[in-house]
Amino acid sequence: MESGMFKEERNGWSGYVEWKEYPKKKEAATEVLTKLGANKPPEFQFNGTPTSNTMMEGRRWKVMHTALGFPFSAMPSTSWNVIRAEKASEMRHVLEFPYNGEPLPDKLAESEITPNRHHYVRNHGGIPSIDPNAFELEVNGLVNQARRFTLQELQNEAFFPQRTVAITMQCSGNRRSEALSWNPGEGDELTSTPWEQGAISTAKWTGISLKKIIKVCCGFNPGAKHVEFFGADTYIKHNVPQNYTVSIPITKVQSNEVLLCWKMNDESLPKSHGFPLRAMVLGYIGARSCKWLYKIRALEAPSESPIQRKEYLHYGGQIGKHNGSFSDGIPLQEMPVSSAIMSPRLRDIVLHEGKIHVSGWAYSGGGRWPERVEVSPDGGCSWFAVPASNLTRKYRHAWRLWNLELPVQKEAWVELRCRCFDNAVNTQPADISEVWNWCGHLINSQHRVTIYSVNKGTEAARRGLESMSLQGVPLAPITAPSKLQANPERESCLFAERDPDN
C-alpha cells in the first residue's frame, strides 16, 4: 500500500481526511488495518490502571495511524504537541493518543468555571488543524435549502445573534474507574477510558443557536427527526476509519439547546476542543457535542454511524459481550444526576477536631439542576445537607460546586459519601452494583471516599500526637508500624493495674 494515499482533503485543513464520500478509499484503509493483524488493546483493567500522569500510551492507535501513512502517521506527535501547548502539565493525562485527560481534583473544585488549560479533553482520533479562513460549514439533508457558511458569515452578528452560556460538559464515561474497580467491563483503553471523577468541566461557551441556521436554510423538511454532525477527526472502529459522526433529535435544536461555538471562556476555541467550530448540545453527554464540525445533515432517523448505534449505549447489568445486541442499549443523550467528592481524597489521613472540610461537584443533565447535596460521615447512615450558602449558583445547564464542615464522630477508617437530589427529586443509587454496566457509562452511584479520621481533640489522640511530635515519629504512612517509644514509667504502671489480683 502506497504511503500517502489517504490524502488530506482541502488546503488549510491539516489532518482532515474525508471518508464518507469515498467508500473505495475507506475499503482500502480497512484492508491496511486488517492486514496489521492482532493489535489487541493492552489489558489495563486486570493489570491496574497507571497512576496519575503515568499515562497509557495508546500504542495500538499509534500502530494503526502509522500503517495508514501520512497524514495519519504524523498525528500522534502533532496531537501531543497541541496538548502540551494548550493543556496544563498537571492534568491527569489518561491516554496519550488519542488524547484523553482530566483535571486534578483540586483544580476542578477550585472555581465554578474551569480554566481552558484544565478543562477535560476526550478525543477519539488525532487533532486536525484547520485554517479558519479556509473553513466552511455545510448544512444539508432534510432541510428546505442546503447551504454552506463561512466562519465569517456564522460570526456576523447581523445574521446570527450570539449567546454566551455557562455549560457543564461531562463524558458519559466519567467515574468509570469506580465501576472497573468493582468489576471489569470492556477493556479498551480508548472506548472505555478509565476516568476518575474529572471527565466533567464547565466553561462559558460563545456561539450561535443552530435553530437560527436551520431557519436560514428555510427550516426542516417534514419527516426530519434527527440532526447529524460530522467532525473532521478520524476515528477507527473495528479497522474501519470514519469521520466522527453522531446525531441528536431535532426537538433539541428547536428548543434552542444546540449551539455552534467558536469561543471558550472568552478565548478563541483551542484546537484540542474543536477549533474553529464545534457543537455544544446542552444537557447531553459530551460525545454529542461534535468537535471540528464541518457538516450538519438533517435525517429521518438517528445517524447510522457506529458511534451513534454501536457505542454510547447503556446496557442492563446482566448484558455482556456474549449475550448483548446493540439494540438492547439505551442510546445515551440526557444524563442522570451525579456528584463527587473532590476533597478529601481516597485514603487521605485527615486530622480534625470533630469536623472535616469536604468539597465537590454536583450535576444533573437535561436542563435539570442540583437542588440538594448531602454528605454522609458514616457510610450512608446519617446525611448532612450542604447549606444553601455553600453551593454555587444555579444554572440550567451547569453544575454546582459545594463544600461543608462535616461532623465526623468515628475515628479510624471512615467512608464518606455524597449524593445529590436534582429539581426532579431524582437521586443517586447507593451502590456501584446498582449502576454497573458492561461499557461503564453514566456511573452515578453515591461517590464513596474512605479516609483515615484522626480527631486530635480527643484526649488519647492529643497525647499520642504530642508524643509522636516530640519523638519525631510521623503519622504517615498510616500503615507503617509505629516507632513510638513508650513512656516506660507510665506504661509499666498501667500494665500492672490490668492484673485482677493487683
Added chain:
Amino acid sequence: MESGMFKEERNGWSGYVEWKEYPKKKEAATEVLTKLGANKPPEFQFNGTPTSNTMMEGRRWKVMHTALGFPFSAMPSTSWNVIRAEKASEMRHVLEFPYNGEPLPDKLAESEITPNRHHYVRNHGGIPSIDPNAFELEVNGLVNQARRFTLQELQNEAFFPQRTVAITMQCSGNRRSEALSWNPGEGDELTSTPWEQGAISTAKWTGISLKKIIKVCCGFNPGAKHVEFFGADTYIKHNVPQNYTVSIPITKVQSNEVLLCWKMNDESLPKSHGFPLRAMVLGYIGARSCKWLYKIRALEAPSESPIQRKEYLHYGGQIGKHNGSFSDGIPLQEMPVSSAIMSPRLRDIVLHEGKIHVSGWAYSGGGRWPERVEVSPDGGCSWFAVPASNLTRKYRHAWRLWNLELPVQKEAWVELRCRCFDNAVNTQPADISEVWNWCGHLINSQHRVTIYSVNKGTEAARRGLESMSLQGVPLAPITAPSKLQANPERESCLFAERDPDN
C-alpha cells in the same frame, strides 16, 4: 356565628365560596374554626391504616365544614354522592371526605388508559358543582390584557385548536404507605394520604394549550415568571380557608406543556375531576393540575399560597417538624423515575413451575419516559429486563405498563423487586431509607413485594401438594399449621434410616 354567612359566590356555582377577595370573611371563618379547639387528626400511622375500603372518614374535616354552616355543612354528603355516582365501588377509598381514592392494582394494570371510573382522585376539599353556562375563566396579573372567557369561547375551535394527549397524572404522595410502614412522618390523614401504589393513572385529556390563551391576552408582561391557578374548591389549612391555589413557571406554558381540559377519555370531565375546566400540567406532580379552575394570574414569583409554599415540599431525610423550615424543602414540580409491581401482591402464595408472571407500571416525570424496566427474583441480586415487546408504547408524558415471566429459583418467602431506568438513565434507589422524608413525598425506591414461592415442578412439592389435595388440606393460609397426615409406612422407614448405626 350566623349560619350561612359564608355564602356561595355566583349563581350556578354550588360549593364555590371566594376567599381571596374577602379578607374579612376569611378572618371570620378562621375565628369559627379556631374556636372549635382541639380537632386533632386521628393517629392512623401508629394505629395502622384501615385495610381496603374500610376507609378513613375524615371526621375532623367534617366537623370543620359543619362549623362553617351552609354551603360547607352540606359538602361531605354532596361530595360523597358525586363519588358514588362517578367512581367504581371497588376503588380503594382511602379517605371519605375530602375524597381520596385509588384504583385497585388489577384495574390499574389492566389497560394503558385508565377508565374514568377507576382513575385516582385526590381532593383537598368538597366538590363544587358548576353550571357550565354560568362558568367564566378569568386571566389577569402580568399579562398585557386581562381577559375573561366563557366555556363556549374556550371550546370554539376557530379561536383555539384542540389537542388530545395521553397523560399520566401522579400524586406526589403516591407510594407513601411504603415510607410510613418503614417509619412514620406527618400524621394527617388528608395532607399525608397513605396511598399504596395507585395514586397514578393515565387518561386521554382533551383541551387547549394555555399558551394560546396567553397569546389572546397579548402575551406575558416582562417580569412574569409564574402562573397561578385558582380552584373553586375550599381547602382549610391551620384553620384558614382558602381557594385551592398553586403556581408553575411560565416556561412550562411557553413550551406548550400546560393544557386547560374539559374532556377525559372522550367523556365530559367528571365533577370529581374538576368539571367544567381544569389545568393539566404535563410531567408535574398532580397537585399543580388545578381542578375547577376559574382564575389564572401571571406573577413575578411563585404563588404565596400555603399550598405552594408550605406543602408539596421535599425535605432532606434528617428534617422533621422540630428542625425544619419551609425553605429547606424543594418545591415539587417535576417527578423522579418510579415503578411498581401490581401483580403478584404482598404475601400472595404463588404456585409456579420456575417462572412467575409479574406485571406493573413504570413512569418518569418532566417529559422523560421509561427505557428499561427490570425485575429481581432475589431481593436485588439478579435483575431481568422486561422484553421490549412486553412494555406498552412510549409516550412523552405517560407511563408504560409491563409484564414478564420471571425466573424464580428460591422457594419459601421471596422478595421481588422492580426498578426502572428512564431515558436520562436515572434509576430508583434500592431502599426506602434512601428516599424517606418527613412528608412522604415522591417515594420512588425499588418497589418490593414479598411473596411465598411454591415451585410445584420440584419432586418434593409435587408429592406434598398431591398429598394435601388427596387429604383435602389447603395450602392457605400459609402460616396455619399443617393438618397433613403422614404416610406412616414411608415416614417411619425414613426416620429409621437417619440413625447412623442403622
